[in-house]
Structure formats: C-alpha cells, structure tokens
Amino acid sequence: MTETTTQAAAATNGLGRPNEFTPERPLRVGIVGTGGIAGSHAQNLSRLEGRARIVGACDIDAERVDAFTSKWDVPFGATSIEELLDGVELDIVHLCSPPGLHKQQAVVALRRGIHVLSEKPPALSLAELDEIADAERAGGAQFATVSQHRFGSRAQWLRERVADGVLGRPLTAVCNTLWYRPDSYFDLPWRGNWALEGGGPTMGHGIHQMDTMLSILGPWSEVVAVAARQARPVATEDLTHAIVTLQNGAVVSVVNSILSPRETSYLRFDFEYATVELEHLYGYSDASWRITPAPGHEDRVAEAWAWGPTGKESNHAAQFAAIADALEEGRPLPVVLSQARSTLELIAGIYASAFTGGRVSAGQLGPDSPFYASMAGSGAPWAIGESHD
C-alpha cells in the first residue's frame, strides 16, 4: 500500500490512524460469548498470520470465560460486554453469543464506536436489524454479519460470471439445506423457540445457503412458502419449502430442513449455457463444485471454468481476512448490514407467506406488518393455543 492510499484509508476506516495490521499492532478482537462457535473464531483468527489477536473475551459463565482465556492465551476476561469494553481497547467485537442477544450487544458496542462482527442470525427480526442500523449511524462504527460461505473462491468466481454473463442468463436454481438435528440438539435453552433463536432451520441453518445464493444471483422480489413442524420438540418450524422469484427473473426452489438423515448443503444454478453445482455440508473447497455445459457450449464453459480465483475454502478465516483487508483499505466490512438485511427479509417473507397463505414481495414487510417485529409474526398455524416462546 502506498503512503497516500494508507493515509486515505486512515481517514475512512474508523480506527483513526494508518492501519496495516501487523503482529506488533494487530486487529484487536474481543469475543463475546465463549461457547461452541467462539473456539472456531479463535482457531480461524489464529490463521491470519498475526494480523489479528483476541485481546479480551466475556461470557456470563465465569468458568467458561476462564477456560477460553487460558486456552487461547487471551489477556483479559470479563463476565459482561460492558466490563469487556471498559477493560480493554478493541477495534472489533465478535458476537458469539446466542441469537437473542446479538441486537442488544451490537448496539452497546456500536454506540461506543467499536465495530461488530455478529454470528448469524444478525438479529431476531427486521425491527432489530433496523435498530442496529440506527446504532451504526450514531456511533460511526460498522456492523458486519458472519456468512463464511460467501468467501470461498468458487463463489467469488460465480459472482463474477453472473456479472460478465459468460454462462448466459440465470434461469433457475436450487438452494437446499437438508440437515439433521436430533431432539437433544434442542436441550440448549435458546434453541427451538421464537423469542431466543428467532425461528427454526430457516433462520438458524438455511440462512447460510440462502445468503450465499442471494450473494451470487442478486436480490429477490417475491416468495411463496409452506412451513411445517413435523417431528421436533420445538415452537418453531422444523421444515420450510419456498419458491423465490429473483429480480433477474430466475426462480429458485429453497428447502430448509433439520429432518434429513442424509445431510447436504446443495446449491445448483442453471444458466443458459451451464449448470453449476455446489455440494458440501459445513464448508467447501474448489473440489466441492462442478460444472456441466449445455450442448453446444462446451468450449466457452471449459474456458470460463479455467479462470480464477481458485484455492480459497469457505470458512471463518476467509471472512476474517476480508474484514482485516477492508479495515486497512477503508472499505465497508463484509457482510454489510444491507446485504444481511436482504437475506433476513427473505426469511421473514418465507414465514409471512407460510403463515398467512399469501405471496410476499420484497419491501412489503414494514413496521405495520407483524412479521417486521417478530419472525413468528401472526403466529404459526401449529401454535394455536401455544405460547410463541
């Protein structure tokens, strides 16, 4: 980076000084919530060659935060986000807490001018996400959402092919999250209810595939859906099927299930000149993708398939590196709030369509809709007589 561009970055990156992250002055990360996914954050941050360091962590469970700080050599531990922010200087907090806390904790950090990277889902509702947007504006810091599958090489490759049109128009797609979660998965108190998790597999699992699909094919315009609670001891759905029409005219079939013993995360894109498929479970490499040309288009497709980028797997480290790059260069932190909102709005649209029996258009679910304040909206059909919690 030249001196001029470094100075330009310093003026816009919110850190107030020229900022190329080094082991001497790394990106200073605070971890909020030191349960399951926090270990994955620590592991993946350690792959950034010293550009990032966890300098503090908090959890309401003091024993858990102690275990985390000793395992990952973190110099400061606390039992609340306020204590963490008071006790150590941070550039960014990673919210690894249960979904029901993301909005409240994001607002606390953003209002103090500290960037936030939230685990998915970024908030429980569109209303909460709009509150986060207000706090972003008030504090001048940025809110980003974890969506690690946007960051593998082939997803980047495909976004570029959609932009240059080499594969022709996208016509149809499949976006399946067919996962399996036994009843015991719901032993954690925040799982399987609207108030703490915000929804079932549509919100908690399929969000990965739907967000990746939208990041490749672009915004949606209309959805019609069915939701069911087939087998799990939950207040939410355990299955949704949706037909989503995109702004570019492509029609996508989406399934979100936690009832599927032969698990797969499957994305399929049928363009005029080729089918592109991605099959994996929780993370992909280049080998997880394949392409099939339409008859007569073999050469054009083979040539395009040989182009880069290649080699980058989809994982948290890839997104953390992209965030460090963005901070150094003064660019918005990926995945920005407006992109996360489009995906969250699709999820709200799936619930609204499934629970009301109608078609839902993008932009329709404003503050006057019950699905703006809660994904449960007017209530799941199976929940008549049950509490929304």
Ligand SMILES: NC(=O)c1ccc[n+]([C@@H]2O[C@H](COP(=O)([O-])OP(=O)(O)OC[C@H]3O[C@@H](n4cnc5c(N)ncnc54)[C@H](O)[C@@H]3O)[C@@H](O)[C@H]2O)c1
């Ligand atoms: N991106 C992914 O692939 C992925 C994978 C798994 C989980 N997640 C997401 O990560 C988040 C956490 O999931 P998990 O499985 O690690 O859950 P978890 O229950 O194992 O961990 C959450 C931790 O937060 C702590 N906590 C609770 N209240 C707190 C508070 N007020 N302040 C600080 N800490 C608090 C809990 O004590 C617990 O240690 C969820 O939003 C989940 O959806 C993302």
